[in-house]
Amino acid sequence: MKKVAFYTLGCKLNYSESSSIGRMFAQKGHTKVEFNENPDIFIINTCSVTENADKKCRKIVREAQKINPDGYVAIIGCYAQLKPKEISEIPGVDVVLGAAEKFRLADLIDTFEKTTSGQPAHVIASHIDQAIEYHTSYSLNDRTRTFLKVQDGCDYPCAYCTIPLARGKSRSDTIENVVKAAREIAARDVKEIVLTGVNIGDFGLQNGERKETFLELIQALDEVEGIERFRISSIEPNLLTDEIITFVAQSKRFAPHFHIPLQSGSNKILGLMKRRYKRELYVERVVRIKELMPDCCIGVDVIVGHPGETQEHFEETYQFLNELDVSYLHVFTYSERENTAALAIRPIVPKNLRAERSKMLHILSEKKKRFFYETQIGKTGKVLFEDEIQDGQMLGFTENYVRVAVKYDPLLINETKEVRYDYINTESLMEVSEIHEEILAH
Structure with a gap:
């Protein structure tokens, strides 16, 4: 062996x-x-x-x-x-x-x-x-949360992306198999499952035919006993329907946290990227989420330096994000990939400008995150504590993705506790002064 x-x-x-x-x-x-x-x-x-x-x-x-x-x-x-x-x-x-x-x-x-x-x-x-077979996959024993794959591959040929070439066509597990896997995970005392895939909003395609939907999947998972919360990893704005948003808002187990790829705040660049929506639809999704879940955390993927992106296009993206009620950004600097349509687009953005734009959006992301955290001070949330120690403190995420720090207590590992947010520390983590049922001395 x-x-x-x-x-x-x-x-x-x-x-x-x-x-x-x-x-x-x-x-x-x-x-x-x-x-x-x-x-x-x-x-x-x-x-x-x-x-x-x-x-x-x-x-x-x-x-x-x-x-x-x-x-x-x-x-x-x-x-x-x-x-x-x-x-x-x-x-x-x-x-x-x-x-x-x-x-x-x-x-x-x-x-x-x-x-x-x-x-x-x-x-x-x-x-x-x-690559047409689907293989059920989930992580175990690696961290407090489990990543459960529900979908693989992608039928969206975005100009900058090689994923369809690397993973093949969109295909999914069945709801029955996903629920079975979730129950297996629950039996191992895992408290949170993160649903993952290449394009999970496209869930339901089996042998090229749509058999089920992502909404039906999350409705079924919401009934799985033993899992305290589910989190949706990332979902395309054109596939994030009002029905999905409404369901998450009233669900028993789905976390008020969405990660929604934007990629650009300029409709011109979105067109060059071959994205399937315009910025106006993105705004509609964010507004609807905040109407139903004011404390919901919203993350955004954005690419800087895509071919064709002028300084005006970048400034349009920056201003769009600055005014949008979102919580953090994942910033990607465009890099040339073989066999992608973006290689034929001009003008090419110099690498020093790509780096400069990336830095600006990283700074904006920190401002967005801090503002979101500040809106939570004085409120309560439920944090799942992890087996991760930083400067004598243990860390965890609340349902709406606020990163919390408390004094280390081994009894809290993999436990969910209600906390009251106190202040943001120098490491940009939320400190809590009181945990219901337990008082932690600081």
């Missing part, structure tokens, strides 16, 4: 899949260990979103070789699907598996032999059109 270690780059979806593949190895008698515990097999789950994918992959492979020069190195994930030949030539890599093959890794690993020096790695990667 082998010792197997994982290193996961990228999104919550990758974490859910790494965890599930790890359990496949455990079912075969192998032992999952930490990366630095001299494993026999290193599995690196890669991401393709940033231009540093190659650099990160090479660095992790080098570290694996330092830890165990005889260790077997397998590369999976989005970058592995997009650039299998390139990865196969990285010294130390033994096998590269594509999107359609990665869930077979535990079955295939015994048939592989370590490559000798100078030989390219073994590549098992089909064309992305072959």
Whole structure:
């Protein structure tokens, strides 16, 4: 039996899949260990979103070789699907598996032999059109929350994005299977499930036909006993219907927290990006959420420096976000990706301008987050405490995604307690002075 270690780059979806593949190895008698515990097999789950994918992959492979020069190195994930030949030539890599093959890794690993020096790695990667199967995945034992995959792939060909090339067409689990997985997770005393996927609002496509809807999914999950709260990871504004917003507002378990990709506040740039909405629709969604859930946390994805973005377009985006009642931003700096439509768009934004614009939006995000936190002072919320210590304090998130800090108490780990918000500390965390049922001395 082998010792197997994982290193996961990228999104919550990758974490859910790494965890599930790890359990496949455990079912075969192998032992999952930490990366630095001299494993026999290193599995690196890669991401393709940033231009540093190659650099990160090479660095992790080098570290694996330092830890165990005889260790077997397998590369999976989005970058592995997009650039299998390139990865196969990285010294130390033994096998590269594509999107359609990665869930077979535990079955295939015994048939592989370590490559000798100078030989390219073994590549098992089909064309992305072959990635049609759906594999239920969720993370366990990694953190207080569990990431549960409900959907994979994407049918939206945004100009800047390689995800459809890396993960294939949109496809989903069934509501029955998702509910079953949620009950399995609840049996392990997990308190929060984060629903994740590539385009989860498109949930319900099975074999190319729409069988179910995302609204029906969350209605079913709301009835699952044992899970205290569900969180929606990210949902496209054109798929975030009024029915979904209304349901979350009155639900028993869904958190008042939405993460809604915007990408640009300029309709011109949204058109160049091939996004499926205009800024006016985005405003409608935010206004509706705040009407029904005034304390709801709203996060925004935004890209700076996309080809065609002039200074005027950027200023339009900045002003749009500045005036919008949202809580924080995830800022991405555009990077060129092979085989994307954005490469043909002009003018190209110089990298120094991209960095400058990114910095401005990061500062705006901090201001937005602080303002949102300030609106919560004096109110109460329910925080799920994590096994994470920072300067003698333990941390956790409330249902509306306020990051809370309290004095460390091991009895609070993985417990949900009602708190009263007191003030924001120097680390931009919310301090609480009182916990109902328990008083914490500061």
